[in-house]
Amino acid sequence: MWKVFQSPFYDVNAQFTAPYTAYTTGITWRNDVVTEDIPGMDNPYDILWDAKYAGQVHLLNGSRDTLAAALLRMGADVNTSDPNVLDQAKQMLLDGVAAMNWKFDHVDYSELGTFDIHQTWSGQVAYYQYYLPKGLPITAFSYVWPPKASGGKPGIITNDVFAIPKGAASPVLAHTMIDYLLDPSNSAVNYAYEGYQPPLTSITPESILADELVPKNLSNILITEEDFPLGVQELELAPAVNQLYQQIYQDVTGGA
Amino acid sequence: MPEGAGSGSRGAWFPSWFWPSFAAPATIWLLLFFVLPFFVILAIAFGRVDPIFLTPSPVYNPLRWDAGPFGDVLSQIFTSGSVYQSDFLHTLAFVFAATALCLAIGYPVAYFIARHAGRFRTLFLVAFIAPFWISYMMRMLAWINLLQPNGYVNRILSGLGLANTQAPIQWLNGKPLTVILGLTYGYVPYMILPLFGVLDRIPSSTLEAARDLGAGQVTTFLRVTLPLSGQGILAGIVIVSLPMFGDYFTQTLLAGTRNTAMIGNLIVSSIQSSLVQTGASLVLILLVLLILPMLYYLRATSKATELVAR
Numbered sequence: 001m002w003k004v005f006q007s008p009f010y011d012v013n014a015q016f017t018a019p020y021t022a023y024t025t026g027i028t029w030r031n032d033v034v035t036e037d038i039p040g041m042d043n044p045y046d047i048l049w050d051a052k053y054a055g056q057v058h059l060l061n062g063s064r065d066t067l068a069a070a071l072l073r074m075g076a077d078v079n080t081s082d083p084n085v086l087d088q089a090k091q092m093l094l095d096g097v098a099a100m101n102w103k104f105d106h107v108d109y110s111e112l113g114t115f116d117i118h119q120t121w122s123g124q125v126a127y128y129q130y131y132l133p134k135g136l137p138i139t140a141f142s143y144v145w146p147p148k149a150s151g152g153k154p155g156i157i158t159n160d161v162f163a164i165p166k167g168a169a170s171p172v173l174a175h176t177m178i179d180y181l182l183d184p185s186n187s188a189v190n191y192a193y194e195g196y197q198p199p200l201t202s203i204t205p206e207s208i209l210a211d212e213l214v215p216k217n218l219s220n221i222l223i224t225e226e227d228f229p230l231g232v233q234e235l236e237l238a239p240a241v242n243q244l245y246q247q248i249y250q251d252v253t254g255g256a
Numbered sequence: 257m258p259e260g261a262g263s264g265s266r267g268a269w270f271p272s273w274f275w276p277s278f279a280a281p282a283t284i285w286l287l288l289f290f291v292l293p294f295f296v297i298l299a300i301a302f303g304r305v306d307p308i309f310l311t312p313s314p315v316y317n318p319l320r321w322d323a324g325p326f327g328d329v330l331s332q333i334f335t336s337g338s339v340y341q342s343d344f345l346h347t348l349a350f351v352f353a354a355t356a357l358c359l360a361i362g363y364p365v366a367y368f369i370a371r372h373a374g375r376f377r378t379l380f381l382v383a384f385i386a387p388f389w390i391s392y393m394m395r396m397l398a399w400i401n402l403l404q405p406n407g408y409v410n411r412i413l414s415g416l417g418l419a420n421t422q423a424p425i426q427w428l429n430g431k432p433l434t435v436i437l438g439l440t441y442g443y444v445p446y447m448i449l450p451l452f453g454v455l456d457r458i459p460s461s462t463l464e465a466a467r468d469l470g471a472g473q474v475t476t477f478l479r480v481t482l483p484l485s486g487q488g489i490l491a492g493i494v495i496v497s498l499p500m501f502g503d504y505f506t507q508t509l510l511a512g513t514r515n516t517a518m519i520g521n522l523i524v525s526s527i528q529s530s531l532v533q534t535g536a537s538l539v540l541i542l543l544v545l546l547i548l549p550m551l552y553y554l555r556a557t558s559k560a561t562e563l564v565a566r
Contacts, residue, residue: 055426055429055430056426056429061512063529097513097514101429101430101513101514101515102513102514103428103429103430103511103512103513104512104513104514105512110397110400110401111400111404111428113404113406114404114405114426114428114429115429133404133405133406134406135406136406239309239310242310242530243310243529243530243531246529246530246531247531249525249529250339250522250525250526250529250531251339252514253514253517253525254339254342254343254346254514254517254521254522255339255343255504255517255520255521255522255523255524255525255526256507256508256511256512256513256514256516256517256521
């Protein structure tokens, strides 16, 4: 297990949780359509607002991720509770909705030919290769995580966890299942199905590429332990702030 | 025979409550699965919100209901530029267009099956109702494949010279037309059935009489068939349009943008977040909006029944 999860900030000494997968939130684009050098841009998030691609840009459909696109573009904290900052982010998103007609989704694999640029999680990009429309090669897609781009802009990195509820009917079985899924060989098989990277030291970007689980042109969806200090993590918000995020998300998307 | 008793066949005696008791299962069902849940929605919409967790706290005593949050949502609908207003307007426009299309497509189909299908009537009816056999979700998912940039719709249009293969039409990127066509496809079988039922019951002798009196085919249709099928048209419109108002799935799958979001999307989005009270208020507002055409339909049906009884 990566050292960063042996005593994470949210569960000191890992008493209650075990990590499941780690992933980043970045930008995917069709390199056969988009001419801009997105990794070379000062602010890669600007491409999500580029009117040249109006109607062809998708954002993730969640209050945190959608607002994060604007907050990160502004260089603001993705966990901010400052109403002025959130108001600016809301206005930026409303302007973007009007100009770009963004589609809000995350089930991209059924619509891989419908966007030129997409705010994506690194894990979902891993299984694009299994859902390509005819005539569209996987080499047509590229991914960037802004902290690793030349502008060094912030980007989200986060992880899922396993946890067993206090009143679980079969806690022993649950533990057994967690052990099974975190076993390196089983984890590798699960990764091949799921696309979200397990934080195990035995499963490295090199081994994943060697096993051809991820195409070489998408190698930068792969994460190492050293990436965590580069990114920002989405933290739990106070209920009132969380509701504000949800209200802004609803105002921006109309529920779409 | 005892007073107040009813008689069955061959003089059998039943108590007065016997026949009305047959309505009991449906009444209980309605109470449990409509009235009670509806009351819970009212309790949430007019209730409180937990001050710490912001989760809804239903208030079941109507005397303690607070109409403030409901009023806020209602006023948003009449506020220009608000997302509530835009979603309501989208919904009205899409439902109107899709219902009209359902009628335009469904009426000729029902007419053909009822009056001209002959011995193949049952086969045609089964064929046109076959989409019912597949869930609504699967039918909409199928449309995603058909509407992809390199899907069959674009390929056919390119073959006809109506689309450019180099710049295919992006049907799935927030086009209102796609949502309208999706709704039409999903609900047109519900239009065909009531229309077929009404058109099938028009006696041939009535139509023959019209022609005997000198009316041509078009006149017979316009002055006899169409008016007699009025109740079927009304029933079809109600059956088709009412569920469309609450539809959210079609827009989510086939469009997914703010420009096409419907009121159903807003309700789902509210209920799946901490804005549950807003969602409950929107459900009530939508219900009131839909009661009006329903009342009109009931009144029209009742008047038609009275006319027939005379």
